[in-house]
Amino acid sequence: MLSSPPPLSKRAVVDRYFLEHRAKVLDIAAFLDRFDRAQGEGADDFRVAALRDCCAVLLDGKPDRARRVLELLSDHSTEPIAKAPMKGATGAIDIKTKGGN
Amino acid sequence: MYIDPHVHMVSRTTDDYQRMALAGCVAITEPAFWAGYDRSSPAGFFDYFRQLTDFEPKRAAQFGIRHHTWLCINPKEAEDPVFAKEVIALIPQFLKCETVLGIGEIGLNKNSRNELEILDAHLALAAEHDLLVLVHTPHLEDKLKGTRLIMDAIRNHSKLDPGRVLIDHVEEHTVRPVLERGFWAGMTLYPDTKCTPQRAVDIFEMHGTERLWINSAGDWGNSDPLAVPKAQIEMKARGHTLDSVRKVSFDNPLKFLSQSGRFRIA
Numbered sequence: 403m404l405s406s407p408p409p410l411s412k413r414a415v416v417d418r419y420f421l422e423h424r425a426k427v428l429d430i431a432a433f434l435d436r437f438d439r440a441q442g443e444g445a446d447d448f449r450v451a452a453l454r455d456c457c458a459v460l461l462d463g464k465p466d467r468a469r470r471v472l473e474l475l476s477d478h479s480t481e482p483i484a485k486a487p488m489k490g491a492t493g494a495i496d497i498k499t500k501g502g503n
Numbered sequence: 504m505y506i507d508p509h510v511h512m513v514s515r516t517t518d519d520y521q522r523m524a525l526a527g528c529v530a531i532t533e534p535a536f537w538a539g540y541d542r543s544s545p546a547g548f549f550d551y552f553r554q555l556t557d558f559e560p561k562r563a564a565q566f567g568i569r570h571h572t573w574l575c576i577n578p579k580e581a582e583d584p585v586f587a588k589e590v591i592a593l594i595p596q597f598l599k600c601e602t603v604l605g606i607g608e609i610g611l612n613k614n615s616r617n618e619l620e621i622l623d624a625h626l627a628l629a630a631e632h633d634l635l636v637l638v639h640t641p642h643l644e645d646k647l648k649g650t651r652l653i654m655d656a657i658r659n660h661s662k663l664d665p666g667r668v669l670i671d672h673v674e675e676h677t678v679r680p681v682l683e684r685g686f687w688a689g690m691t692l693y694p695d696t697k698c699t700p701q702r703a704v705d706i707f708e709m710h711g712t713e714r715l716w717i718n719s720a721g722d723w724g725n726s727d728p729l730a731v732p733k734a735q736i737e738m739k740a741r742g743h744t745l746d747s748v749r750k751v752s753f754d755n756p757l758k759f760l761s762q763s764g765r766f767r768i769a
């Protein structure tokens with residue numbers, strides 16, 4: 403089954419997944435509203451900027467959106483770093499401090 | 504019937520074993536990983552390896568599940584190379600255990616030089632003892648870079664056959680390069696990070712089912728020990744054949760793990 407289309411028709415894909423993803427779009431909308439309503443520091447948080455860039459990928463009409471969103475959120479440098487600064491990860495790249503994409 | 508080839512049962516309850524057995528789990532493999540805190544001495548790892556090789560197989564056997572394991576010091580605790588090498592020196596004495604399949608889950612976390620040095624020491628150990636390797640790739644923004652560094656590090660060990668190395672936690676941006684270089688690839692089904700069952704099935708549709716498996720990586724964090732049967736349901740609901748479902752959740756892990764000569768389902 404190398405690179406086969408889903409066994410479902412387009413209509414069946416919509417029927418099965420529309421409500422789930424309608425809810426996820428609302429979650430993103432409400433998150434951005436919540437961020438706008440909040441006060442104090444963090445207005446220029448790189449993660450929110452990255453999320454807005456990801457939303458643009460969703461609307462550009464090109465294929466492989468999931469791969470391209472992940473690439474947008476990835477560190478594209480190639481050399482190992484001198485020392486691990488922490489154990490966790492933030493989920494996006496701060497282009498200002500890391501040089502990123 | 505299914506195999507969960509990556510699940511951290513030391514962090515799960517006996518109820519989870521029971522629910523997995525009820526959902527059709529017949530065998531699991533448990534890689535050594537980070538406990539959520541750093542162990543204070545190599546002796547802490549010695550005790551953990553005893554738990555993985557002695558206690559956990561007995562707990563699983565109560566539910567008819569065959570338990571196997573992989574040993575290493577995980578990349579999150581590899582930033583101190585002296586400490587890490589003391590832990591690696593403990594591994595050979597456990598290799599005679601019949602349920603030890605190989606070295607894992609090794610790899611990188613933040614893609615640092617020290618992590619790479621310890622990855623290399625593990626790869627040398629695997630090459631020396633002709634063992635299978637299970638690789639952890641980094642989280643989130645570090646995954647793409649880390650996956651590339653790991654594949655290059657493995658290539659430096661000419662004795663290691665990519666067909667005996669599984670690179671885990673692949674997603675849409677890493678699955679193709681991993682498969683193209685001859686490795687096996689694993690998809691981890693997590694609620695918030697890594698893959699959902701839906702995306703995992705999308706990846707099967709886009710990249711085929713050769714040398715690919717799925718696992719729950721159930722652990723002490725937000726995870727689901729029943730993720731593999733949930734992905735089976737997603738495949739069936741989309742209309743994939745029972746043969747395809749069985750291939751990714753049973754035949755493929757069986758084929759890769761059987762290369763150890765130690766993997767058993769009964």
Ligand SMILES: [Zn+2]
Nearest residue numbers: 534536608720
């Ligand atoms: Zn793991």
